Amino acid sequence: MTFKNKLLASAVGAIALMAGMATAEPLRIGVEGAYPPFSQKEADGSLSGFDIDIALALCEELERECELVEQEWDGMIPALIANKYDAIVASMSITEDRLRLVDFSEKYYQTPSRFVAAEGATFELTPEGTAGLKIGVLRGTTLQCHVEKAFPDADLRLYNTQEDVFADLVAGRLDMQLNNTLQAIDGFLNTPQGEGFAFLGDNVDDPECLGEGTGIAVRKGDELAAELSTAIAAIRADGTYAAINDTYFDVDIYGE
Amino acid sequence: MEPEQSFYDYLKNISETQSPIDFVLIYDNLDRFVDGALVTLQLTFLALLVGGIIAVPLTIARAYRKPFLSPAIRVYTYVFCGTPLLVQVYLFYFGLGQFTAVQESFLWDPILSSPWWCVMIAFTLNTAAYTTEFLRGAIETTPHGEVEAAKACGMSPYARMRLVVLPSAFRRALPAYSNEVIFTLHGSVIASTVTLQDLLGVGRWLNGRYYLAYEGFLTAMVFYMAIVFMITFAFRLAEKRFLGHLRPRETPQPGAARVAA
Numbered sequence: 133m134t135f136k137n138k139l140l141a142s143a144v145g146a147i148a149l150m151a152g153m154a155t156a157e158p159l160r161i162g163v164e165g166a167y168p169p170f171s172q173k174e175a176d177g178s179l180s181g182f183d184i185d186i187a188l189a190l191c192e193e194l195e196r197e198c199e200l201v202e203q204e205w206d207g208m209i210p211a212l213i214a215n216k217y218d219a220i221v222a223s224m225s226i227t228e229d230r231l232r233l234v235d236f237s238e239k240y241y242q243t244p245s246r247f248v249a250a251e252g253a254t255f256e257l258t259p260e261g262t263a264g265l266k267i268g269v270l271r272g273t274t275l276q277c278h279v280e281k282a283f284p285d286a287d288l289r290l291y292n293t294q295e296d297v298f299a300d301l302v303a304g305r306l307d308m309q310l311n312n313t314l315q316a317i318d319g320f321l322n323t324p325q326g327e328g329f330a331f332l333g334d335n336v337d338d339p340e341c342l343g344e345g346t347g348i349a350v351r352k353g354d355e356l357a358a359e360l361s362t363a364i365a366a367i368r369a370d371g372t373y374a375a376i377n378d379t380y381f382d383v384d385i386y387g388e
Numbered sequence: 389m390e391p392e393q394s395f396y397d398y399l400k401n402i403s404e405t406q407s408p409i410d411f412v413l414i415y416d417n418l419d420r421f422v423d424g425a426l427v428t429l430q431l432t433f434l435a436l437l438v439g440g441i442i443a444v445p446l447t448i449a450r451a452y453r454k455p456f457l458s459p460a461i462r463v464y465t466y467v468f469c470g471t472p473l474l475v476q477v478y479l480f481y482f483g484l485g486q487f488t489a490v491q492e493s494f495l496w497d498p499i500l501s502s503p504w505w506c507v508m509i510a511f512t513l514n515t516a517a518y519t520t521e522f523l524r525g526a527i528e529t530t531p532h533g534e535v536e537a538a539k540a541c542g543m544s545p546y547a548r549m550r551l552v553v554l555p556s557a558f559r560r561a562l563p564a565y566s567n568e569v570i571f572t573l574h575g576s577v578i579a580s581t582v583t584l585q586d587l588l589g590v591g592r593w594l595n596g597r598y599y600l601a602y603e604g605f606l607t608a609m610v611f612y613m614a615i616v617f618m619i620t621f622a623f624r625l626a627e628k629r630f631l632g633h634l635r636p637r638e639t640p641q642p643g644a645a646r647v648a649a
Contacts, residue, residue, distance in 0.1 A: 206592055210601035233599050268583075272596030280597070289503075289583040290593060296482070300583075303485035305501050 158197040159356075160217035161187045165202050166293035168319040169380045170223045170312075182385075185376045186240060186367075187221040190348075193363040193372075204292060206272035209233055212349060219356060220349040223312065225274045227343035235352050237360035239345025242387030244335035245275060248301070248316050249308035251330045262286040268297040268306040275310045277341035298325060308332060314385060345387065410600060414607050417594060424590035425611050431504075431586065432573045435511035442512070443519035448549070450520060451527035461520065468517035473575045476514060481506040481582045503582045515572050522564045526557035559630045566623035570616055587611050 163183060164171050171181040179200055191198035201217040212220055226236045255261055263285035269275040271290035279288050291297045297309045298320045320326040350356045367373045377384055399411040449457040484490045484500055499505045530553050538552040580589035587608045594604030
């Protein structure tokens with residue numbers, strides 16, 4: 133264990149100890165808010181979406197009071213480490229890169245990612261075929277990792293929110309974009325904005341970058357990860373998960 | 389062993405054992421930061437150059453209170469000085485991009501579709517607005533004696549402006565302009581919100597890729613500090629050269645000498 137990790141571990145340990153002494157403290161959950169239908173802001177400013185409902189259901193299962201803390205995507209993990217909140221429920225994939233810094237619960241859903249481009253586009257998804265193409269992704273996602281690795285010569289553009297990516301795809305500033313298929317369908321392709329756009333190519337197969345499912349991130353060494361995994365299993369078993377799932381999707385997004 | 393290799397090992401050793409910051413990661417991505425710094429410098433100084441050129445005729449119209457022109461320019465400077473630069477950039481980037489008419493116009497393809505141009509236009513108009521207003525202030529506070537002397541020499545109004553008022557005003561505006569240059573540099577971070585890979589953009593890229601906030605932002609900060617240091621140094625030299633006549637005299641006054649004796 134390096135000095136850095138030791139420092140981190142002892143800090144996390146101290147925080148965990150404090151948390152143990154005062155369980156009455158509300159559990160603070162970091163969420164995003166610009167990633168429909170997983171999380172979005174309603175006109176009145178309240179948050180809604182699959183991630184939000186899952187977070188609230190898990191709080192109920194853990195019998196903890198919860199507080200949702202909004203955070204822009206690229207600051208998600210730094211803010212968790214800085215103790216701005218205790219867990220991230222924001223469609224975050226479990227990847228090697230992230231596991232160096234945080235711990236994860238077991239997955240709570242797993243869906244593939246796929247490119248979206250104008251209907252009839254015939255871009256070839258190879259390093260040569262994408263050279264110079266303008267590809268938009270959300271900054272700090274697994275997809276940034278994938279595009280940089282698989283298509284090094286593409287003109288990768290990084291955005292603050294997924295909504296900005298779609299806006300620029302519609303405006304014609306991007307040749308294509310890459311994100312979660314369900315999010316692409318419900319957040320874009322099935323909306324008036326997404327008319328004239330379609331999926332391109334197959335689901336992305338890159339476990340090294342994309343990880344194996346979406347989990348809840350907590351600080352390293354926090355026992356909350358295990359508690360959350362148990363709670364996820366519990367809401368899967370008692371039908372709460374299915375009820376939330378069916379509000380948003382036609383298929384069970386938990387995966388195998 | 390090559391010296392560079394050993395320096396790298398030294399960084400690696402420090403990063404793994406003693407430092408909370410991963411220096412190897414910074415070292416490995418230093419070329420990206422240099423590229424980012426070039427984008428930042430390019431945006432900042434091109435905007436300042438073009439904005440400065442635009443500001444000169446505007447400020448003359450303002451200071452000499454040309455009818456119609458002066459109030460119109462006042463509206464422009466009021467809008468651009470009175471609203472956040474971020475909003476202005478969003479207006480050009482996301483705002484104009486949403487109209488089909490704009491997307492189909494001849495301006496779209498080379499200019500408004502590119503984040504670089506959108507940022508450039510917003511920065512230039514912003515700095516031109518600020519520069520216009522403080523240059524106007526400098527022109528209006530030209531010492532009356534300078535103008536009177538020019539008149540006494542028989543200079544035409546145009547010659548007065550060109551040879552006396554403007555050179556004098558530009559010199560006196562120099563300290564205020566150094567602030568404007570630094571503000572424009574600081575404002576240039578906005579470029580990263582519309583996908584440009586400027587210095588902050590590279591810091592955010594690093595954070596997005598490795599989830600290490602310190603490494604990216606600290607490095608960007610050091611670069612910004614170095615740039616600001618060079619700017620202030622250059623202005624100090626320029627002020628010494630052009631504002632020398634306004635500095636307090638260093639030689640003792642004749643009166644003071646008499647008192648001492």
